Amino acid sequence: MAYKFVDNYREKGARKKLVEILKERGISDAKVLRAIAKVPRHFFFDETFWNQAYRDIAFPIGDGQTISQPYTVAYQTELLHIQKGDKVLEIGTGSGYQTCILMELGAEVFTIERQSNIYARTIKVLPGMGYHAHFFLGDGSKGIEQHAPYNKIIVTAGAPFVPELLLKQLRIGGILVIPVGDEKSQKMITVIRVSENEYDRIELDTFRFVPLVGDQAW
Numbered sequence: 001m002a003y004k005f006v007d008n009y010r011e012k013g014a015r016k017k018l019v020e021i022l023k024e025r026g027i028s029d030a031k032v033l034r035a036i037a038k039v040p041r042h043f044f045f046d047e048t049f050w051n052q053a054y055r056d057i058a059f060p061i062g063d064g065q066t067i068s069q070p071y072t073v074a075y076q077t078e079l080l081h082i083q084k085g086d087k088v089l090e091i092g093t094g095s096g097y098q099t100c101i102l103m104e105l106g107a108e109v110f111t112i113e114r115q116s117n118i119y120a121r122t123i124k125v126l127p128g129m130g131y132h133a134h135f136f137l138g139d140g141s142k143g144i145e146q147h148a149p150y151n152k153i154i155v156t157a158g159a160p161f162v163p164e165l166l167l168k169q170l171r172i173g174g175i176l177v178i179p180v181g182d183e184k185s186q187k188m189i190t191v192i193r194v195s196e197n198e199y200d201r202i203e204l205d206t207f208r209f210v211p212l213v214g215d216q217a218w
């Protein structure tokens with residue numbers, strides 16, 4: 001199905017410039033940068049705000065939520081080291097932009113959103129663009145048990161702690177990327193499941209996300 005929005009030389013050029021900005025900020029994974037260059041981020045914006053789509057900023061998508069900043073999307077994606085065919089659980093579908101980036105890298109994405117109006121919009125927009133993820137509505141802080149284990153798990157909202165249930169749904173050798181902190185700022189945390197009961201945890205840079213709200217969250 002053809003998408004109603006246009007993606008011409010102007011938008012493609014703007015994406016190339018965005019890729020250069022991300023490189024300058026330290027994103028170096030060529031596959032991630034190629035995915036950023038490919039996914040039309042303006043499709044996630046109301047037409048009135050297309051001029052904002054290729055700035056390296058988060059932007060409101062309604063209902064108090066945001067489409068993540070391209071740098072943040074690239075940063076989290078780089079940490080996941082996606083391999084073709086990876087089964088990825090994404091918590092916080094939001095606009096679906098991050099979902100598309102993961103799918104461009106060859107992941108099979110299981111994505112969950114707790115807000116029904118955001119969910120309703122995204123399950124229409126993504127298939128219209130040709131991205132067929134597995135969409136779920138509900139509290140992702142508990143993961144999605146019935147499809148576990150996952151090679152990778154990404155949380156795109158700020159958590160107060162690393163939910164135990166997410167660790168359990170990670171395959172051995174798998175990677176979880178999650179921002180953890182208070183309401184004002186969070187550290188990006190990478191957890192690698194080394195064995196049945198062993199996990200390696202690395203703490204990285206500081207970010208500011210909207211809160212992860214749920215049973216295993218705020």
Ligand code: SAM
Nearest residue numbers: 067092094095097098113114140156212213214
């Ligand atoms: N990565 C998304 C994008 O590219 O647009 C941005 C996600 S936005 C920063 C975070 C999303 O997480 C919001 O849509 C919010 O409703 C959702 N969220 C918060 N808590 C959640 C939970 N427990 N389960 C699922 N989604 C949740």
